Amino acid sequence: MFETIQLAKGVQLHVRPTTQFKTVNFSVKWRTALTNEAAAVRTVLTNVLQHSNAKFKTTAAFRSYLDDLYGTVLYFDTSKRGNEHTVLLNIETVNDQYLNNANVLQEVLSIVHTAVMEPNVDENGQFVETIVSREREMVVQRIQSIFDDKTRYAQTQLTKNMRPNHPASISANGSLEAVKAVTVESLMAEYTRMLAQDRVDIYVVGDVNVEEIAEQMKQALPLQDREVSSITVPQADVQPFEYVREQQDMKQGKLHIGYSTPVKFGDSDFATMQVFNGIFGGYPHAKLFMNVREKESLAYYASSSYSGHYGLLFVLAGIEAANEKKAYTLIQQQLEAMQQGEISDLELAQTKAMLTNQLKEALDSARGQIEIYDQYKDLPESFNIDTWSARWTQVTKEDVQRIAQQVTLEAVYFLSGKDNA
Structure with a gap:
């Protein structure tokens, strides 16, 4: 699917030449070990790089220049996966072949160089204090906004209860305390370290020449050799079962339940676990949706999600709030039914079809191709739709039942209004 070229030790370029899109999409990913402190300083760094550099000192000037490049989109962001924290640079621009007498691609690569390699610094070689202060406050507000999104808040609290001080409960933005502790000095230190030491993956999707784009990327991002090692998720300290209740000023109750499973991303049973989750609560035809929401009308929504890198x-x-006990009991009954093998042919067939269709839909976009390949590329065999569709097809009811029997209840968190106390 992608051709891989090593630009430097620890720096890989993955190119997919295709006429499928009229744009050229880039994604640069810098990866390091996930900690609260690293996540915090790197998130502030992405904000600073996003809005100011040596050539364009203000956000308005930078945005205006990108707009003139036929609406080129360029943004920094952060994410996490397993025990990795990733700084992202994503770019989408028009393909020069659809323009008359234009060389937009070269200009875009030039601005990529500026945005990454030429930051806006003061006379002391540090990031500008006023900009850092402003962007640090923006990240603080982003973290604090989770409190207003009660679903995200409840999920955050549940995960912290299940896996305290573990990558599963560390936000890609870092903690509030760690963000507030970021200084211009710590920001420059991390920026320098990131460019010199992070493992880097660069993706390009579009109608491009592989050899030419490789040379152009070397010029745009002149990254040197670095020593990199695999980043593994540490063993989790499983907490005693807890059923936590909290009240706030709100109306709709949020019931969040956490389970663990020995199956993780890349394991031989990973495909079976995906099918299990689809039947349990991953899709509109799933047991949780059909029985808890539709049949018994006990929930406004009810679904499940599987975090493969943590086995959660x-x-x-x-x-x-009045339906807490009934809803909790009925949710548990759906799991118990699967553990007893109560899985219909229709549930199994629909889930396999949904998994395959979902994968195909994701691959309809350049960004989807990048993200899926980035996730699956480290597995022993090369990724393609037919391989994974075949894996799902081979999953039997007995396989799903066996997986269901390995799912263990770990924690419950219920957030409701104070009037329901």
Whole structure:
């Protein structure tokens, strides 16, 4: 799917030449070990790089220049996966072949160089204090906004209860305390370290020449050799079962349930775990949706999600506080039914079809191709739709039942209004 070229030790370029899109998409990913401190300083760094550099001192000037490049999109962001924290630079620009007498691609690569390699610094070689202060406050507000999103807040609290001081409960933005502690000095130190030491993956999707784009990327991002090692998720300290209740000024209750499973991304049972999650609560035809929401009308929504890198399974349900016990009991009954092998042919077939269709839909976009390949590329065999579709097809009811029997309840968190106390 992608051709891989090593630009330097620890720096890989992945190119997919294709006429599928009229744009050229780039994604640069700098990766390091995930900690609260690293996540915090790197998130502030992405904000600073996003809005100011040596050539364009203000956000308005930078945005105006990108607009003139036929609406080129360029943005920094952060994410996490497993025990990795990633700084992202994503770019989408028009393909020169669809323009008359234009060389937009070269200008875009030039601005990529500026945005990454030529930051806006003061006479002391540090990031500008006023800009850092402003962007640090923006990240603080972003973290604090989670409190207003009660679903995200409840999920954050559940994960912290299940896996305290573990990558599973560390935000890609870092903690509030760690963000507030970021200084211009710590920001410059991390920026310098990131460019010199992070493992880097660069993706390009579009109608491009592989050899030419490789040379152009070397010029745009002249990154040197670095020593990199694999980053593994540490062993989790499983906490005693807790059923936590909290009240706030709100109406709809949030019932979040956490389970663990020995199956993780890349394991031989990973495909079976995906099918299990789809039947349990991953899709509109799933047991949670059909029985908890539709049949019994106990939830505004009810679904499950599987976090493969941590081996964790979550159920999220929006309910009336008065229905807490009924909803919780019914959710548990859906799992018990699967553990007893109560899985219909239709549930199995629909889930396999949904998994395949979901994968195909994701691959309809350049960004989707990048993200899926980036996730699956480290597995022993090369990724393609047919391989994964075949894996799902081979999953039997007995396989799903066996996986269901390995799912263990770990924690429950229920957030409701104070009037329901």
